[in-house]
Amino acid sequence: MTLSGPIAAQALEPIRYTVRFPAPETHYLEVEAVYPTGGRPHVDLFMAVWTPGSYLVREYARHVENVTVRGPGGRALTIQKSAKNRWRADTGGAPTVTVTYRVYGREMTVRNNWVESSFAMLNGAPTFISLVGGSSRPHEVRLELPSGWKTSSTAMLPVAGQPHTYRAEDFDTLVDSPIVLGNSLIREFEVAGKRHFLVLEGETAFFDVDEAVKGVRKIVEAGGQVMGGRYDYPHYFVLYVITDAGGGLEHKNSFLGLAGRYTTRNRRAYLGWLGLTAHEYFHNWNIKRLRPVELGPFDYENEVYTKALWIAEGFTDYYAGLLVKRPGLSTRDEYFEELTGQIEAVQSVPGRLVTSADMSSYDAWIKQYRPDENTPNTTINYYSKGAVIAFLLDARIRRATNGAKSLDDAMRLAYERYSGARGFTAEQFYQTMSDAAGTDLRSWFAATAESSKELDYAEALDWFGLRFRPVDVGNPRAWMGATTRNDAGRLVVSGLRRETPAYAAGLNVDDEILAIDDVRVRADALAGRLEQYRPSDKVTLLISRRDRVTRLDVTLGTDPGRRWRIEPAPNATADQKQRVTAWIGS
Ligand SMILES: [Zn+2]
Incomplete structure (x- = not known):
């Protein structure tokens, strides 16, 4: 012009x-x-x-x-x-x-x-x-x-x-x-009349660019289906630097990602890459154009606080899984494996009972981005909890409308109302979700997003005909509950979660474990040593704390491992099966 x-x-x-x-x-x-x-x-x-x-x-x-x-x-x-x-x-x-x-x-x-x-x-x-x-x-x-x-x-x-x-x-x-x-590899494709570019720079020799561009295209199409075909960018650049690093950051008309050189040679790594791509791409709607009111215009010289990152990041993470599953880039099993991981990342963390999702977001600057050994005890990751809230909300909207509406409809409505220069407040977001569901969800959001109480999965499981199936872990294994690192041959405690035997016994982060029951335990041999014990056994640890040697008595517990996974129940009804297909595709 x-x-x-x-x-x-x-x-x-x-x-x-x-x-x-x-x-x-x-x-x-x-x-x-x-x-x-x-x-x-x-x-x-x-x-x-x-x-x-x-x-x-x-x-x-x-x-x-x-x-x-x-x-x-x-x-x-x-x-x-x-x-x-x-x-x-x-x-x-x-x-x-x-x-x-x-x-x-x-x-x-x-x-x-x-x-x-x-x-x-x-x-x-x-x-x-x-x-x-x-x-x-x-x-x-x-x-x-x-x-x-x-x-x-x-x-x-x-x-x-x-x-x-x-x-x-x-x-x-x-x-x-x-x-x-x-000297980037650049591939171009068009969706809805908009030019999209996949740019790969760095160590691209092992990267299957043909496979990658097919995957990105399907993700772009699946995202458009959620958001009503609203591709509101002039063009879109998927920028990847290929080395041995990871990570991604969203922008309005592009995102920048880092990926490993062998990404497309390993199914797990490739699924991770597709998920990262879907996450960062979905942000072009959720956070860049449909944003919490606090996230713009930015003050680039000071911290900016918002309680809504569980929506901006968590809902985006929920849709990342769906944008990969719905076009068939992942299998149903792989999708439920991912959902299991998201739920486990909430349910296995003691801090879920300390900090709400909205306050975890508010404190992102001092907690999420500054983790230390006590982080799992004191806060919850707003990505994981937000994704699980999105899953529960999706089920709730579908149930409230008898399957006529879903979270997709609610996100489109939010986009119609608040995309562009405006931004939404939490109350406006709750109201929009309520309008889509045809029922007042304010108290539901108070219980899920603004509270540190346990989440209730019963309604979602029942709607979709899902179950938490116990994973067979064989005989119960003795467990101390400390995470350790091998520090040049020294077995050093790196993390302690509440409600573990090690925490109760008074073991500290940075303690060096020298021996169990007076038999030396080498840095790489802790798991093997614990196999010699049974849950409820009492052991004595010889430890070095700031070079002072002392003894601690520990009553071992039972290794929780991964005790369940979420999956369709074998006795699900035809209605429930149909709802799963409506949700994640066939
Ligand atoms: Zn994100």
Whole structure:
């Protein structure tokens, strides 16, 4: 579109970045940024301290070096640090100033940068210093690729006629548009008239790209079926860096994922990859366009709190499983294995009885993203609990409407009401789910999402004809309940959950277990040693705690192992079987 008249007069001058890689093998990139000054004597610049979707202050400015500023004609000006992530640059009255700086990028995670000899992965937050008060300006990025690098991929719109140059309409879009550079394998497909790209960078030699692109396409189609065909992006980029890392981070028109080089050679790893892909892709609706009211516009310099991540992450995780199962990318058994894992991740964690899903979300910055040895005792993962709540809610809506409506309908209704600039409050979300179900669910949400009471599975099991089947574990095994690590041959306690024999006996994290009943136990031999005992046996541990040797008496318990799995009951009725098919496909 060409701007003219009064709109053009209002159009803001962009901030223009040039990114160079003079020595990528040193993990550095260089940025040259041109900022309009508006004629002011100085401009304030800032770097984000966190990346939306990853709730921890990461202090990206610590990787920035050699910040200098020049005026027109290369005249040196002064620039000073004014906060941990801010700089104040003198302008000398010039209409624009040029700031240059270097950024170190050697963190193989989806929220930071990685630069090496043959490729790079860039995120907006740790790369681009922006103008305080200039977030609504366009931000333009020109990438100068090292010789031998051929491709750059990002969901930002390309600038016509200028290779490797992209334009973000504002700072939000810049931060929301990771860039992958190097020599990527790029596959394109179309769904509902929208172009979709699968981009694989890094160690792609073992990766079956044909299989992968088929899988991604089915996930995109299955997602559209849930959300009523609302593909509201201009195009979509699935960006994967293939090494030996993992993880994913959602964006509005793309996501950035990390995957292992052997992903497509191993069924379990491939299912994990499909699940990650489905999760991050479904976020294009649930969190990026249909969002909790607190998650936008973002304050990039401070923490942002929301109680709704059990919806934004948990419901997304629930749909990840369905988007893989419904088009037949996983089997029914594999789907129930995944659902079992989600339920187990709630039911096996003592912290489920301490912290509610909504408060777990609120405290994401200090708990979920800062786990320690006591985390399982004190909080619950809002991904797992949110996914289980979504499963129970899906069953509840189906039952309340006698199968006429499902959580899919409720999510579409929420999308119609609150997608776009608005965002929803918890009360609005509860009301929308209630409207879809035709029954008031407020007290149900109070019991499931806002309480740390046990969840009730009976209704969902009954609707779908499912059961928790005990898994045969053979003879009951003696169990202490401590998790341990092998620390260079030392058997060291790494975690203790409440209500375990070890916890009750007073064993501590970091204790070294030297012997059981005065017989030395080697770091790799604990399981074998416990096989020599039976539940209820009393043993004496010889331990070293900060090098002081002492004894502890422990009464062994019974290994809970995995005692059940969720699956269709063999005596399910025809109605119940039909409901399972309506839910997860045939
Ligand atoms: Zn997520």
